[in-house]
Amino acid sequence: MARLIFGVHTFVLIVIFSSLYQLIHSQSPSQLGEIINNVDQPTHGTLSPTRPTPATHPQPTLGRSSRNVTNLSMRVRRRRRAAMIREFLFEHNKIRAQLGERPLKWDKMLARYAERFANKRKSDCILMHSNTTIYGENVYRGEHYERHTAANAVRAWASESQFYHPLSNSCQPNQMCGHYTQIIWRNTKRLGCSRMKCNNGGVYIICDYDPPGNYRNESPFTTPLSVD
Secondary structure (H helix, E strand, O other): OHHHHHHHHHHHHHHHHHHHHHHHHHOOHHHHHHHHHHHHOOOOOOOOOOOOOOOOOOOOOHHHHHHHHHHHHHHHHHHHHHHHHHHHHHHHHHHHHHOOOOOOEEOHHHHHHHHHHHHHOOOOOOOOOOOOOOOEEEEEEEOOHHHOOHHHHHHHHHHHHHHEEOOOOEEOOOOOOHHHHHHHOOOOOEEEEEEEEOOOOOEEEEEEEEOOOOOOOOOOOOOOOOOO
């Protein structure tokens, strides 16, 4: 009986393995390949490779850079202005020193007054006075801004010394000497000037003096010195 049962079991196993063998070999190679690819192999062609997201770093803002440029520009302007002030004072006081007159001092209020009027001449560059009644004033105009410095203007005014006659306290006929006499006027103590680039590329230069000079029938050398 046991031998019969064993025989039956053996027969059943043989039948099962035979069925499995036929089932496997009845599948086409393409069907098996699809199954294998779908299970064991990575998918190709439809998915893009995933790249790591770039780290986000804060972008530098222009605020600090803009401030640095602005500060640099302001420093450059201040240096240029300081150099211009020194130039105006040096040229004026060099001429005054030759005659034993005391040096002029820079006055910010006079300089602001001069600059305000120079700004009015920026558009037309016309050589004209501000018609002030409280300050002395010299004006100058040139065709090219770069070629006409503060020194050029003061020296041009001072060149009128050749037309001034101290003994008669008068100018040579048909000549001007009032710019020169204002520069050397004994009682003048303060100076303020502006050098403006005109829209046409020219230059307008103006200097104002306090106290003013060039009083009628008074000599620049005999005017009593005022108390500071």
